[in-house]
């Protein structure tokens with residue numbers, strides 16, 4: 001089976017959140033889809049290893065915040081590559097509590113909605129939670145939504161390891177012949193012809209010449225976890 005065939009399925013990227021007692025947590029998910037419209041029912045796929053999984057099981061509710069292309073990579077970094085067991089993912093971002101108690105992200109979001117779980121289907125590594133939509137709000141529809149393709153091709157990211165679309169060792173390929181260094185944690189590809197201008201690294205800076213304290217702009221890992229791509 002050519003796994004590359006699966007990369008041609010289109011997906012969006014979402015912050016899927018839930019609550020448990022007075023805590024909230026969330027992760028970057030791509031498996032979010034509508035099943036019916038009357039009533040509106042949605043399904044999400046969640047890894048059983050994901051900390052948010054136990055929040056959804058406990059509260060029987062979840063919320064989805066639909067990311068747009070302006071998303072700050074800090075949001076991807078925090079929700080996609082860190083665990084809520086160690087940090088409060090909501091400490092640095094704008095959010096509000098929804099009517100189910102699940103947190104809703106307020107910035108770089110096109111729309112949000114909340115669901116009450118009506119069915120859970122368990123597979124070995126993932127659960128599909130089906131929910132009835134209980135609230136929804138359009139925040140900003142002027143900026144295109146963030147698709148998985150845009151994330152892979154423009155932001156140069158790959159799936160966090162709990163995502164169903166994660167593939168061991170797969171990284172996107174840059175379109176020129178310069179040597180490329182790839183983050184061993186998130187798959188971000190450093191391109192010397194582009195540099196990292198957002199963090200003060202001008203275009204044309206070789207990987208070797210990056211400051212020692214430079215961090216992967218996508219997941220925050222140090223230079224040491226980067227490998228030269230063959």
Ligand code: FE
Pocket residue numbers: 183184185186187188216217218219220221
């Ligand atoms: Fe990284």
